[in-house]
Amino acid sequence: MTLAEIAKRAGVSSAVVSRIINGDKTLRVSAETRARVEAIVRDVNYAPNVAAQTLRSSKSGTIAFVVHDVANPVYGEILRGAQEEAERQHKALILGDAAAGNASNSRLAQLIGGGGVDGLILQAAGLQSDNLILRAAHEKVPVVQLQADLGMGDHLIQLPDAKAAAVATRHLRDLGHRRIGCLATAKGLTFTEDRLRGWRAVMGADADPDLIAHCGPRAVEGEAAFKALLDRQPGMTGLVCFNVISAIGALRVARARDIAVPGDLSIVSIHDVKFAQDLWAPLCVVRMPLAEMGQAAIRTVCGGDAKTPTRTTIAADPELVIRNSTAPPRS
Amino acid sequence: MTLAEIAKRAGVSSAVVSRIINGDKTLRVSAETRARVEAIVRDVNYAPNVAAQTLRSSKSGTIAFVVHDVANPVYGEILRGAQEEAERQHKALILGDAAAGNASNSRLAQLIGGGGVDGLILQAAGLQSDNLILRAAHEKVPVVQLQADLGMGDHLIQLPDAKAAAVATRHLRDLGHRRIGCLATAKGLTFTEDRLRGWRAVMGADADPDLIAHCGPRAVEGEAAFKALLDRQPGMTGLVCFNVISAIGALRVARARDIAVPGDLSIVSIHDVKFAQDLWAPLCVVRMPLAEMGQAAIRTVCGGDAKTPTRTTIAADPELVIRNSTAPPRS
DNA sequence: ATGTTTTGGTAAAACGTATTACCATGTGCT
DNA sequence: AGCACATGGTAATACGTTTTACCAAAACAT
Numbered sequence: 001m002t003l004a005e006i007a008k009r010a011g012v013s014s015a016v017v018s019r020i021i022n023g024d025k026t027l028r029v030s031a032e033t034r035a036r037v038e039a040i041v042r043d044v045n046y047a048p049n050v051a052a053q054t055l056r057s058s059k060s061g062t063i064a065f066v067v068h069d070v071a072n073p074v075y076g077e078i079l080r081g082a083q084e085e086a087e088r089q090h091k092a093l094i095l096g097d098a099a100a101g102n103a104s105n106s107r108l109a110q111l112i113g114g115g116g117v118d119g120l121i122l123q124a125a126g127l128q129s130d131n132l133i134l135r136a137a138h139e140k141v142p143v144v145q146l147q148a149d150l151g152m153g154d155h156l157i158q159l160p161d162a163k164a165a166a167v168a169t170r171h172l173r174d175l176g177h178r179r180i181g182c183l184a185t186a187k188g189l190t191f192t193e194d195r196l197r198g199w200r201a202v203m204g205a206d207a208d209p210d211l212i213a214h215c216g217p218r219a220v221e222g223e224a225a226f227k228a229l230l231d232r233q234p235g236m237t238g239l240v241c242f243n244v245i246s247a248i249g250a251l252r253v254a255r256a257r258d259i260a261v262p263g264d265l266s267i268v269s270i271h272d273v274k275f276a277q278d279l280w281a282p283l284c285v286v287r288m289p290l291a292e293m294g295q296a297a298i299r300t301v302c303g304g305d306a307k308t309p310t311r312t313t314i315a316a317d318p319e320l321v322i323r324n325s326t327a328p329p330r331s
Numbered sequence: 332m333t334l335a336e337i338a339k340r341a342g343v344s345s346a347v348v349s350r351i352i353n354g355d356k357t358l359r360v361s362a363e364t365r366a367r368v369e370a371i372v373r374d375v376n377y378a379p380n381v382a383a384q385t386l387r388s389s390k391s392g393t394i395a396f397v398v399h400d401v402a403n404p405v406y407g408e409i410l411r412g413a414q415e416e417a418e419r420q421h422k423a424l425i426l427g428d429a430a431a432g433n434a435s436n437s438r439l440a441q442l443i444g445g446g447g448v449d450g451l452i453l454q455a456a457g458l459q460s461d462n463l464i465l466r467a468a469h470e471k472v473p474v475v476q477l478q479a480d481l482g483m484g485d486h487l488i489q490l491p492d493a494k495a496a497a498v499a500t501r502h503l504r505d506l507g508h509r510r511i512g513c514l515a516t517a518k519g520l521t522f523t524e525d526r527l528r529g530w531r532a533v534m535g536a537d538a539d540p541d542l543i544a545h546c547g548p549r550a551v552e553g554e555a556a557f558k559a560l561l562d563r564q565p566g567m568t569g570l571v572c573f574n575v576i577s578a579i580g581a582l583r584v585a586r587a588r589d590i591a592v593p594g595d596l597s598i599v600s601i602h603d604v605k606f607a608q609d610l611w612a613p614l615c616v617v618r619m620p621l622a623e624m625g626q627a628a629i630r631t632v633c634g635g636d637a638k639t640p641t642r643t644t645i646a647a648d649p650e651l652v653i654r655n656s657t658a659p660p661r662s
Numbered sequence: 663a664t665g666t667t668t669t670g671g672t673a674a675a676a677c678g679t680a681t682t683a684c685c686a687t688g689t690g691c692t
Numbered sequence: 693a694g695c696a697c698a699t700g701g702t703a704a705t706a707c708g709t710t711t712t713a714c715c716a717a718a719a720c721a722t
Contacts (some may be wrong), residue, residue: 018709279606
């Protein structure tokens with residue numbers, strides 16, 4: 001059912017129908033005509049063709065949201081916040097998963113390049129598909145990067161990452177730990193470097209670079225990195241993990257090697273997830289407002305002003321959630 | 332940059348450009364002209380306007396995927412499978428979260444009603460927003476429902492749910508359990524009823540309806556339902572959970588009440604998740620191919636034939652993954 | 663009776679693409 | 693010379709909406 005058909009039924013021009021539907025205040029029309037049109041619109045359950053609207057207005061009412069692993073609960077939380085705010089702004093989210101398949105979201109890239117989305121939110125991971133998507137969007141559509149700045153002059157939203165790492169490390173220091181390992185995320189990413197700064201600041205003179213291990217976001221990578229770290233730092237009594245998934249990897253290794261947590265090793269992770277308390281060792285974490293970041297991303301994308309890139313840091317203080325994975329070092 | 336602009340630069344009509352880009356075999360054009368056009372297209376990094384294409388072709392290249400909780404790892408897995416297959420089919424996924432906000436995906440509903448998507452995949456949960464979305468899509472676009480049939484004559488994809496529940500229950504019976512509780516999902520949903528049938532079939536004469544408790548998909552609901560069940564069935568030694576999240580709820584209650592798992596209570600859950608082995612008690616589960624279901628959903632949506640609804644059951648046998656949450660009953 | 667304003671609309675263009683039908687011109691054949 | 697046919701394209705239209713500019717008729721004022 002199109003505007004024209006409705007117009008024909010009502011015996012008016014399609015302009016009238018369109019203007020009534022869109023509440024055009026400058027339209028003067030008799031009460032009867034208005035009622036007649038409205039009745040028909042309701043009757044046939046008219047739904048305007050979105051492609052035509054998009055073509056006319058250059059606004060699609062959709063936003064691309066690209067993460068690198070939908071199944072990761074941390075991104076799920078960001079996504080939830082974004083979804084809620086998108087609903088408020090009357091936008092729909094198109095989901096991109098940089099890790100899905102080896103290809104690079106080909107249709108999504110077309111949508112981005114071809115005016116099919118009003119903006120792009122990218123949680124980058126340093127994959128080259130990130131750069132592909134980014135290039136497609138650049139200068140065409142507002143782009144918001146989450147947590148990591150790939151240096152293309154886009155909007156950036158950050159969490160208080162340095163502070164979060166500092167809080168985690170401080171907690172272990174306060175318990176008396178001195179050899180505190182750092183199971184970090186991929187080198188070079190903005191939030192990785194920020195968190196490393198936080199860890200170093202608290203460690204002070206104890207900030208031995210050899211205590212740092214980097215790994216990807218999958219549990220098996222976390223396991224491998226932690227094994228290596230443990231082998232070269234047997235005296236380590238505390239561990240700060242930048243990624244809750246890698247923390248799970250560390251827990252697996254600890255359990256396999258009969259390392260008591262928190263007896264022999266205290267672990268703090270960054271980012272809370274729903275089931276952290278249900279793990280083999282209830283995981284002590286530093287919580288940051290992930291959903292709020294998703295929300296802020298949508299706001300920034302919708303807030304126009306594509307020209308002047310903004311850097312936003314979510315204001316809330318990182319919150320230490322103490323659970324039974326930390327304790328003073330043995331003797 | 333539009334077709335027309337490129338055409339002007341190349342000194343041809345836009346028809347030629349369009350037909351070159353789309354590989355029209357019936358187009359006869361000189362090699363030089365073709366090369367010239369292709370060079371310009373490459374040069375300006377031409378990206379066709381998707382709204383115009385959609386308007387012209389009535390194909391948007393997007394599919395709506397609606398779940399009720401993005402953050403639930405089980406849906407994450409389905410989504411991953413769907414995403415991969417969508418990439419293969421060159422489609423983008425528009426994500427709907429029935430639970431996000433109290434509103435009901437207003438823009439998504441418009442997209443669905445207005446030709447903005449080529450199909451809808453719905454993981455229903457019995458919310459009324461499900462019906463809203465479904466009505467918007469009905470008769471306009473192919474609809475695939477996952478696991479639960481809301482009875483609108485759409486395509487349906489199912490897992491071997493009865494068998495899965497039977498496998499779980501059988502495992503406990505084989506260990507010697509007789510009083511086996513059933514922490515089920517919401518009443519009336521197709522997969523709930525299927526799984527109940529599986530449980531009943533194995534329980535035989537022991538299938539006391541009082542052993543069944545229903546609960547929603549959140550951990551706190553699982554906790555409450557399990558508490559009630561435990562209070563009225565103190566002799567229960569085994570538990571089958573239809574939802575891994577409710578299983579986590581049960582584990583919480585067990586830990587709080589000093590009920591040993593698997594010593595005092597054996598638990599089997601339906602659906603495996605990445606961290607099941609990392610829980611307080613490594614959770615024994617029945618695994619079904621969730622990603623494959625997501626994949627099948629995309630295939631069905633893209634497979635045309637919107638007219639004749641199909642029922643597909645994923646063929647693979649449910650796989651029992653034994654972990655340390657089950658044991659023979661105490662004496 | 664003529665000029666002005668209000669009422670109640672309408673006509674037309676534009677957004678960018680894909681496709682169908684058509685058409686000059688040149689070339690080869692007889 | 694006259695005809696057919698291949699070559700290398702082009703013109704026009706439709707998809708459905710929104711918006712601007714305009715306009716006839718009626719009401720009102722003088």
